[in-house]
Amino acid sequence: MSEDQRKDEDKALREGESAVDTDHSEPGAEEEVYELSRKNVAAILYAVDAGDRDRLIALMDPLHAADIADLLEQVNAYDRRRLIELYGREFDGEILSELDDSIREDVISVLSPQVLADAVRELESDDVVDLVEDLEEPQQEAILDALDDADRVVVEQALSYPEESAGRLMQREVVSVPEHWSVGHAIDWMRAREDLPEQFYHVILVDPKHRPTGYVTLGMIMSSPREVPLSEITEPSFRTIPVDQDEEDVAYAFNQYHLISAPVVDADERLVGVITIDDAMIVLDEEHEEDILRLAGVGEGSLTDRVIETTKQRLPWLAVNLVTAVLASLVIAQFEGVITAFVALAVLMPIVASMGGNAGTQSLTVAVRAIATKDLTGSNVWRVIRREVLVGLINGVIFAVVMGIVGIVWFGTPMLGLVIAIAMVINMVVAGLAGTVIPVALEKLGVDPALASGAFVTTVTDVVGFFAFLGLAAVMLL
Amino acid sequence: MSEDQRKDEDKALREGESAVDTDHSEPGAEEEVYELSRKNVAAILYAVDAGDRDRLIALMDPLHAADIADLLEQVNAYDRRRLIELYGREFDGEILSELDDSIREDVISVLSPQVLADAVRELESDDVVDLVEDLEEPQQEAILDALDDADRVVVEQALSYPEESAGRLMQREVVSVPEHWSVGHAIDWMRAREDLPEQFYHVILVDPKHRPTGYVTLGMIMSSPREVPLSEITEPSFRTIPVDQDEEDVAYAFNQYHLISAPVVDADERLVGVITIDDAMIVLDEEHEEDILRLAGVGEGSLTDRVIETTKQRLPWLAVNLVTAVLASLVIAQFEGVITAFVALAVLMPIVASMGGNAGTQSLTVAVRAIATKDLTGSNVWRVIRREVLVGLINGVIFAVVMGIVGIVWFGTPMLGLVIAIAMVINMVVAGLAGTVIPVALEKLGVDPALASGAFVTTVTDVVGFFAFLGLAAVMLL
Missing domain, CATH: 1.10.357.20 (SLC41 divalent cation transporters, integral membrane domain)
Structure with missing residues (x-):
C-alpha cells in the first residue's frame, strides 16, 4: 500500500468516519485508567499533519512515556516518523524503554544521533541493557557510544550474562552495609552518602566476603531505635537469586513468595545486583503473553509487525x-x-x-x-x-x-x-x-x-x- | 473412589512406583526456585501416615506459607485433613491467605476454632478481607468474631466496597504527612511513631482536607538534606486510584505506569488507603489466568475442583x-x-x-x-x-x-x-x-x-x- 493511501485512510479515521468505534466500554472509568484516548490520538495526528510543534508538545506533555510508546505503536509507520521528527528533542529515553521491540529499531533509526544520545543518557543501566540487547550491531554501538565510560562498562558487563537471565534484569546500584551494623549506623551512613539510588526499598546486609545474609526494609529502619542491630530486624522473606537464573523463574519466585526486591548473587554467593518487583512484573506479563500466544499457535509477534x-x-x-x-x-x-x-x-x-x-x-x-x-x-x-x-x-x-x-x-x-x-x-x-x-x-x-x-x-x-x-x-x- | 483406594494410590506414588515423574527439567535450577520438591511431599505424607508430629513440623518448618498452601492443594482431601489435624497449632494465617479459594472452606472446616482464631489474628486487614470475602456466612462470622473490635470494623468497612474493587484490595494502614513538611520534620515524626506499618515504601503528602497531592519514596527521604521541603522531591509517577475502580484497571495502571504503590481516594478525593505493587501483581496474574482459561472455553475452575x-x-x-x-x-x-x-x-x-x-x-x-x-x-x-x-x-x-x-x-x-x-x-x-x-x-x-x-x-x-x-x-x- 502506498503512503498516500495510508494517509487517506488515517485521515478518514481522524475525521471520525470509521464505523467501528473501539473506545472501551464505560467511558468514565476507562479514561481515568488510560490517558491515551482515541480523541487524543486524533488531536496529536492532526497537530502532526499541520506541522504544529508547539501544539504537539502541549498534547504530548501530560502523557506518560508508556502511553507515548503505545501511541507510536498504534499509528502507522508514516505518521510515526513524522511525529518523531516534529517532536524532536523532546523525545526522551523512557519512551524508547517502553517501546515494543518490533518498532524500536524503526524509531531509533528516525532519531537524530544527538537526540538518541541525550535520550539514552537519562536511563538507568538496567533500562539501557533492556534497550540494546535486541538491537542490531550498528544501532547497539551507536547507543553504547553515547554513554559515559563508566556506564558503558556496566552495560557491557550486564550484556555478558545470558539472555533472559537474572543478570540482564538486575540493577547494579545496590545499597548494602556490613551485617553487624546497627540502625543508627546505617541511617548516619545513608544520610552522609550522595550517590544513593532514587528508588530502593531494602538495605542489604553483607558478610565480610560481600555475601548477602539478610535485608531490612527502609520502613523497619525508620521505625526502629538507633541501637537495634540490623540483623535483628531482617525480613523473613529474604532469598537470593543466582545471577544466571532464568528470568521466568525469577518472576515465579517474586509472585510465589511476594518479594519486593531480592539480591542477586554470583557463583560464589557474592552480591552483584538487585532485582525489584516492577522488573519481575514485566517479565511475568511477558511470559503470560507468550503462553497465550503459543497456545493459539502464534509464535512470537506483535500488533505492529508487518x-x-x-x-x-x-x-x-x-x-x-x-x-x-x-x-x-x-x-x-x-x-x-x-x-x-x-x-x-x-x-x-x-x-x-x-x-x-x-x-x-x-x-x-x-x-x-x-x-x-x-x-x-x-x-x-x-x-x-x-x-x-x-x-x-x-x-x-x-x-x-x-x-x-x-x-x-x-x-x-x-x-x-x-x-x-x-x-x-x-x-x-x-x-x-x-x-x-x-x-x-x-x-x-x-x-x-x-x-x-x-x-x-x-x-x-x-x-x-x-x-x-x-x-x-x-x-x-x- | 473410597478413601482406602486413595490411600493405596498415594502410597504407591510415595514409594516411587509411578511411571510419570514430573519433577521439572533442570533439577538444580528447579530446586532453587521452588522448595516444594516431590521428594519433600512424599516425606511429609510419610510423616502424616506415621502420625509423627515432630517430624512433620521439622519438614514443614523451612517451607514458605505459599508452598504449604500448594502442598495442601496437591494432596488429596483425605491426606489434607490428616495433615492439618496433625500439624495443629502450627497452622498459621498466611497459609490460609495463600490457599486457593476452591479448598479454603474445606481447610477452614478442619481447623479447630482456637487455631483458626489465632491464625486470623496474625493477618493484615487486607489479607483478612481477601480471606473472608468468598466464604459462606457461618465461616465468615467465625473469622470476624476472632478479630479485635477495631480490626473487625476495618474489615467490615472494606467488605462494604464492591467486589473486585480497589477498596477491597487496599491496605488502610497509610503513612501520610502534611504537604508543607520538610524531610527533617518527616524523619523526626516517623522516628517518634510506634505504629508505623512494617512494609511501606512511600510517604504520602496530603493537603488540609486529607487529599493526597504527591508522594516521596523513603529512599529519597534518606538521601535528602533535612531542610528540603518534601514537596520538592515528590515522584513524577504519582497518581491516585478511585476506591471503586475495578481491580483489573488497578492492575493495568500498575503495569503500564510502573507504580510501586498508589494512594486510594474516595469520591471527595480524600485518602482512604494505599495499594502496593505486590497486590496488583496478584490481580494481574489472576486476570491472565482467567483470559487463558476463557479463551479455551474453561470458565473458572481450579485444579483442586472435584x-x-x-x-x-x-x-x-x-x-x-x-x-x-x-x-x-x-x-x-x-x-x-x-x-x-x-x-x-x-x-x-x-x-x-x-x-x-x-x-x-x-x-x-x-x-x-x-x-x-x-x-x-x-x-x-x-x-x-x-x-x-x-x-x-x-x-x-x-x-x-x-x-x-x-x-x-x-x-x-x-x-x-x-x-x-x-x-x-x-x-x-x-x-x-x-x-x-x-x-x-x-x-x-x-x-x-x-x-x-x-x-x-x-x-x-x-x-x-x-x-x-x-x-x-x-x-x-x-
Whole structure:
C-alpha cells in the first residue's frame, strides 16, 4: 500500500468516519485508567499533519512515556516518523524503554544521533541493557557510544550474562552495609552518602566476603531505635537469586513468595545486583503473553509487525495443522465405502471430531497452566489425569445421549444414533486423557507444553474421533 | 473412589512406583526456585501416615506459607485433613491467605476454632478481607468474631466496597504527612511513631482536607538534606486510584505506569488507603489466568475442583460447541448429493474447516490480547483488520497451492484440486476477518471477547469452509 493511501485512510479515521468505534466500554472509568484516548490520538495526528510543534508538545506533555510508546505503536509507520521528527528533542529515553521491540529499531533509526544520545543518557543501566540487547550491531554501538565510560562498562558487563537471565534484569546500584551494623549506623551512613539510588526499598546486609545474609526494609529502619542491630530486624522473606537464573523463574519466585526486591548473587554467593518487583512484573506479563500466544499457535509477534513478518510467524503452525488435518483425512479415506452407503456419516462425523477437539483443548489448557504455575506435579498428576478422564466420560455420556437422539430424529436410523453416541463417549474420554498426558509428557521431554500440545491433542481427537465413528459405523451399519 | 483406594494410590506414588515423574527439567535450577520438591511431599505424607508430629513440623518448618498452601492443594482431601489435624497449632494465617479459594472452606472446616482464631489474628486487614470475602456466612462470622473490635470494623468497612474493587484490595494502614513538611520534620515524626506499618515504601503528602497531592519514596527521604521541603522531591509517577475502580484497571495502571504503590481516594478525593505493587501483581496474574482459561472455553475452575464441579464448568462451553458443530453439519447436509457422487469430498472437507479454524484462532488470540492490553484501539483497528485479512490471503494462497496439488495427486481430479484451493483461500481470508472483527465487536457490546470469540469464530470458519468447499464442488464437479 502506498503512503498516500495510508494517509487517506488515517485521515478518514481522524475525521471520525470509521464505523467501528473501539473506545472501551464505560467511558468514565476507562479514561481515568488510560490517558491515551482515541480523541487524543486524533488531536496529536492532526497537530502532526499541520506541522504544529508547539501544539504537539502541549498534547504530548501530560502523557506518560508508556502511553507515548503505545501511541507510536498504534499509528502507522508514516505518521510515526513524522511525529518523531516534529517532536524532536523532546523525545526522551523512557519512551524508547517502553517501546515494543518490533518498532524500536524503526524509531531509533528516525532519531537524530544527538537526540538518541541525550535520550539514552537519562536511563538507568538496567533500562539501557533492556534497550540494546535486541538491537542490531550498528544501532547497539551507536547507543553504547553515547554513554559515559563508566556506564558503558556496566552495560557491557550486564550484556555478558545470558539472555533472559537474572543478570540482564538486575540493577547494579545496590545499597548494602556490613551485617553487624546497627540502625543508627546505617541511617548516619545513608544520610552522609550522595550517590544513593532514587528508588530502593531494602538495605542489604553483607558478610565480610560481600555475601548477602539478610535485608531490612527502609520502613523497619525508620521505625526502629538507633541501637537495634540490623540483623535483628531482617525480613523473613529474604532469598537470593543466582545471577544466571532464568528470568521466568525469577518472576515465579517474586509472585510465589511476594518479594519486593531480592539480591542477586554470583557463583560464589557474592552480591552483584538487585532485582525489584516492577522488573519481575514485566517479565511475568511477558511470559503470560507468550503462553497465550503459543497456545493459539502464534509464535512470537506483535500488533505492529508487518504483513510479511506475521505471515511467516503463523505459517509453520498452519503447516503443522495441515499435516494433522491430512492425517485425519487419511483415516476418513479408509471408510469411503461406508460413507458412500450412508452419506449421513459425512454429515455427522465433524461433530464427533469437533467435540473431542474442544474437550481436549479444555483439558490441555488447564494442564498447561497448572504446569506453568507449578501446581501440576508428580504428587497430583495421577489424580488430575483421573479427574480429566472422568469429566470426559460424564460429559461424553451427556452429549452422547443428546447426539444419539439428534441422530435418530434427523436420520431416522436408531443404529446411527447409537454409533455417534458411542464414538462421542470414546472421543471425549480420549480427549481428557490426551489433554493431560501430552502436556505432562512434553514438559518431561523439555519441550514447552504451551507450544506443542495443541497440535498433538487435536491430531489425537481428530484421528480417534473419525476412526471410532466411521469404524463403528462400518461394523454396525453395513 | 473410597478413601482406602486413595490411600493405596498415594502410597504407591510415595514409594516411587509411578511411571510419570514430573519433577521439572533442570533439577538444580528447579530446586532453587521452588522448595516444594516431590521428594519433600512424599516425606511429609510419610510423616502424616506415621502420625509423627515432630517430624512433620521439622519438614514443614523451612517451607514458605505459599508452598504449604500448594502442598495442601496437591494432596488429596483425605491426606489434607490428616495433615492439618496433625500439624495443629502450627497452622498459621498466611497459609490460609495463600490457599486457593476452591479448598479454603474445606481447610477452614478442619481447623479447630482456637487455631483458626489465632491464625486470623496474625493477618493484615487486607489479607483478612481477601480471606473472608468468598466464604459462606457461618465461616465468615467465625473469622470476624476472632478479630479485635477495631480490626473487625476495618474489615467490615472494606467488605462494604464492591467486589473486585480497589477498596477491597487496599491496605488502610497509610503513612501520610502534611504537604508543607520538610524531610527533617518527616524523619523526626516517623522516628517518634510506634505504629508505623512494617512494609511501606512511600510517604504520602496530603493537603488540609486529607487529599493526597504527591508522594516521596523513603529512599529519597534518606538521601535528602533535612531542610528540603518534601514537596520538592515528590515522584513524577504519582497518581491516585478511585476506591471503586475495578481491580483489573488497578492492575493495568500498575503495569503500564510502573507504580510501586498508589494512594486510594474516595469520591471527595480524600485518602482512604494505599495499594502496593505486590497486590496488583496478584490481580494481574489472576486476570491472565482467567483470559487463558476463557479463551479455551474453561470458565473458572481450579485444579483442586472435584469431578462434578469441573464437569459442570465445562459443559456449557461444550454445549455451545455442539450447536456450532450441528450448524456446520446442516451445511454439509445440503450437499449430500454431491458427496455421494464424489466421496473424496467427505475425505477432504475437514481440512478446509480445520485450516480456517486454526487461522481464525490465531487472529482472534492476537486481537483478544491486544484488546486486553489496550493496544488495539480505534486508532489502529482498520490497519490490524487489513493486516489479518492480507495474512489470511497470503497463507491461504500458499496452502491452497499445497492442497491443490495434494488433491490432484491423491484423487487424480484436477478440478477437485482447484475446488479445495479456492475454498481454502476463501476460508482463510474469512478467518482473518472474523478473528479480528468478532472480538472487537464483542468488546464494543460489553461482552468479554476472551469468553465468547472462540465459539463465534469457529462457527464462521466451519460454516464458510464447508459451504465454500461443497458449494464450489457442486457447481464445478457435477
